[in-house]
Amino acid sequence: MANCPANRPIRTVGNPAKLAIGVYPDPPVVVGFAGDGNGGGHGTAGPQIGRGRGILWLKLEQENPFGSIKDRVAYSLLSSIFESGVLCRGIIESTSGNLGVALARYAQICGVEFTAVVDPRTSRKLVRQMRSADAKIVEVAEPDETGGYLLSRLAYIRDRMAAEDLLVWPNQYENPANPRAHSEGTAPEIFSTVPHGELDVFLGVSTGGTVRGFTDYVERNRLSWRCVAVDEVGSVALGGPPATRSLNGIGASRSSSFVDGRACLNVKVTAAEAVAACDWPGVCSGCPVIH
Known part of the structure; x- marks a missing residue:
């Protein structure tokens, strides 16, 4: 910040951990x-x-505790699960990276097992951060019919949900x-x-x-x-x-x-x-x- 030209200032406003x-x-x-x-x-x-x-x-949402705007979403998703009283042995979610990092950290704090379903395009740095928070990583390498991986990741989650009791999917794609x-x-x-x-x-x-x-x-x-x-x-x-x-x-x-x-x-x-x-x-x- 100190090296910014005086005529093109950048200002940070509010609590840096919450708002910049x-x-x-x-x-x-x-x-x-x-x-x-x-x-x-x-x-x-x-x-x-x-x-x-x-x-x-x-x-500047990188100032959040775990580095992105997805910190907010992760907290809100997990709160909706815990407040509902649903029995939960573990949590599984599809992620392109940042949400997985935040969910992994919050799940670690709460003592809940978390599985991140990622794909080959997911940043290796973010995958390492998830693993450092004790997350289990599943990489889905088969592209879907659109050329991406999202539909393949979701299909994997649905198969796991059908086979495992007490596994909870926050479902960031539909959860209010x-x-x-x-x-x-x-x-x-x-x-x-x-x-x-x-x-x-x-x-x-x-x-x-x-x-x-x-x-x-x-x-x-x-x-x-x-x-x-x-x-x-x-x-x-x-x-x-x-x-x-x-x-x-x-x-x-x-x-x-x-x-x-x-x-x-x-x-x-x-x-x-x-x-x-x-x-x-x-x-x-x-x-x-x-x-």
Whole structure:
């Protein structure tokens, strides 16, 4: 932080363990998030989603205890299980990485066995973190019909659930505890920190829980926010034809149970556009915020 140029400051606000927001005054019109929602109009060719020049606020969720926004989802999912009183010998969940790390840590704290179902694209670093928290790792290597692995991971979980008593699947893809983590946590934190008024909120899509949680909060409080779902080209989370994808942790091989792509403002980006968008704050400020 100390080396940031004075004319392009980054400020952290609130409790660093819970809330950190990078602020970039007067960024250019958003270029990396242009598209028609169906994989077309990338770069500067498609319609612009941004309202123009302004301030870009980045929610730095790596400041959470276990390193990502999935800490919130993991806590909410496990709370929903324990509060229900269901008998639980162990927990199993499909994960592309970050949720598995958070679930592994919370399960370790609670003394519950956790099995993470991953695939070959899962970061080896994150797999090591899960194992360090005593998680059992199952890697599903057979691609599904869309070219991804999600449907294959889910099929494995369903087989295990049918065969083993007292094994609990939180099911991040359909459990309302997923969006609730954001409607009761992430969104209110942002509202309490940024200036009130119009705000475009760009939210990555995988299960769709983040978008649904923010949308619920915005509608309930009648805010002048526009929630924009950001998906990867080739993902079917918001609809559209499947195609090979290279990014991990965004997009999905199945439609979201929480968000209808036809009913929400959304854009699809390529892997190159996503990487460029992550590099942009560091290029402009001299102080990269993506680790």
